[in-house]
Amino acid sequence: MPNLSTTYLGVPLKSPLVVAASSISSHVDRVQMAESAGAGALVIRSLFEEQIQLDSMQLDEFLAAGSDSFSEATSFFPKIEHGGSKEHLMWVEKTRKAVSMPIFASLNAVSPGAWVTYAKQLARTGVNGLEVNLYSVPTDMGKSGSDIEKALYEVIESIKAEVALPVAVKLSPYYTSPANVIKQLEQHGAGAVVLFNRFLQPDIDPDTETLVNEMVLSNPAELRVPLRWAALLYGRTRLDLAVNTGVHTGRDAIKALLAGATVVQVASTLLQNGIPYLSTMLLDIQNWMDERGYKSLDDFRGKVSQKHCDDPFAFERAQYVKLLSSIH
Ligand SMILES: Cc1cc2nc3c(=O)[nH]c(=O)nc-3n(C[C@H](O)[C@H](O)[C@H](O)COP(=O)(O)O)c2cc1C
Structure with a gap:
């Protein structure tokens, strides 16, 4: 049998299939199922700073509403403080203990200190590494791309200064120069x-003239963007490359590995086909x-990366002009 083991973030993995941060990590039995089906590792759903703030605000509102109803009510309530990140941390710790495969925690904060x-x-909690989830949609017209990137490097540097764990950065594909951002991340300790965060875009319903926010799972066509970037980056950075978004089958995972992926992260396909489908992919x-x-x-x-491919320009303009001219 071929050997599927690999190393990601310095951690040995028995297979290159990593369960991406998602609701799969919300139940211990699902995490155990992923391990039995051959997952190399699992990323626990993100700790979102906004979620903590929202829960805290709701608790404050609840307490305030109660104290409005009865003048003495404030004295009825014992001093309740919002648990903050406690619940999530307990969950991460519990999950870490429930399996022997490596477990990575994921974090999405807003304020610099919170990261x-x-x-x-x-x-x-004993996790094997951290995934920094940079999901944000910068809308401030006064903020330049380089300001945003500088803040990102500062976040990574400050985490690395305080935490001994290896850090992966889940990036947006929408930088002017993802290659430069990745080089800088390497220099700042990632x-x-x-590759990459999948941005959930709201839709608009013309019948009701309202916004529609629904969770749509990925499709295999979305693999093309991370595939191209893995192929462009392979051999040009010391960073491990996790290809994510649009990997739905074992064949998709092979494509990612041929492009140069160290590991492949999957969520949608497991939500569609069930967690045991991991073993079919591995087979x-x-x-x-x-x-x-x-x-x-x-x-x-990396056999089909830019570094090793016969036509090094193929991944750059990707035969752009030729392809456009070929459709009549
Ligand atoms: C139900 C669900 C929950 C998710 N939760 C998180 C999360 O907490 N943090 C995160 O970084 N990504 C989260 N994601 C995104 C996935 O980790 C992954 O990046 C994305 O789904 C693309 O991979 P896929 O094509 O295999 O689905 C979630 C995805 C799904 C479907």
């Missing part, structure tokens, strides 16, 4: 990049490797 505070708290990878005589992932990782 470090929560990173330190998450590090104490260990891996997750498809092994069968494909067997057919070609590959003994380990390193035998073919």
Whole structure:
């Protein structure tokens, strides 16, 4: 049997399939199921600073509403303080203990200090590494791209200064120069990049003339963007590359590995096909490797990257002009 083991963020993994941050991590039995089906690791859903603030505000409102109803009410209520990140941290710790595969925590903060505070708290749960989820939609017209990028590097640097764990950065594909951002992240202490965060875009319903925010799972066509970037980056950065978004089958995972992925993260396909589908994906990878005589992932990782491909320009303009002219 071909060997599927790999190393991600310095942590040995028995397979390159990593369960992406998602609701799959909300139940311990699902995490255990992922481990039994052959997952190499799992990322726990993010600790969102806004969620903590919202819960805290709701608690404050509830207490305030109660105290309006009865003049003495404030004395009825014992001093309740919002648990903050406590509940999430307990969950991370419980999950960490329930399985032996590596577990990564994910964090999405808004204020600069909060990133470090929560990173330190998450590090104490015993997780193997941190994924910094940079999901944000910058809308401030007064803020330049370089201001936003500078703030990002400061976040990574300050986390690395306080936390000994390896850090992966889940990036947006929408930087003017993702390659430069990735180079800077490397210099500021990141260990891996997750290509890419999947931005959920609101839709508009013309019948009701309202916004529609619904959770739509990914489709395999979305793999093209991370695939191209993994292929462009392979061999040009020391960072591990986690390809994420649009990996739905074992064949998709093979494509990502050929492009240069260190690991492949999956969520939508497991929500659609069930968590045991991981084992089918792994079997498809092994069968494909067997057919070609590959003994380990390193035998073919990055084989179709820009570095190793016959036409190094293919990934850049991707035959843009030729393809456009070919449709009549
Ligand atoms: C139900 C659900 C919950 C998710 N929660 C998180 C989260 O908490 N943090 C995060 O960084 N990504 C989250 N994601 C995004 C996934 O980690 C992943 O980046 C995205 O779904 C693309 O991968 P896929 O094509 O395999 O689904 C979530 C996705 C889904 C479907």
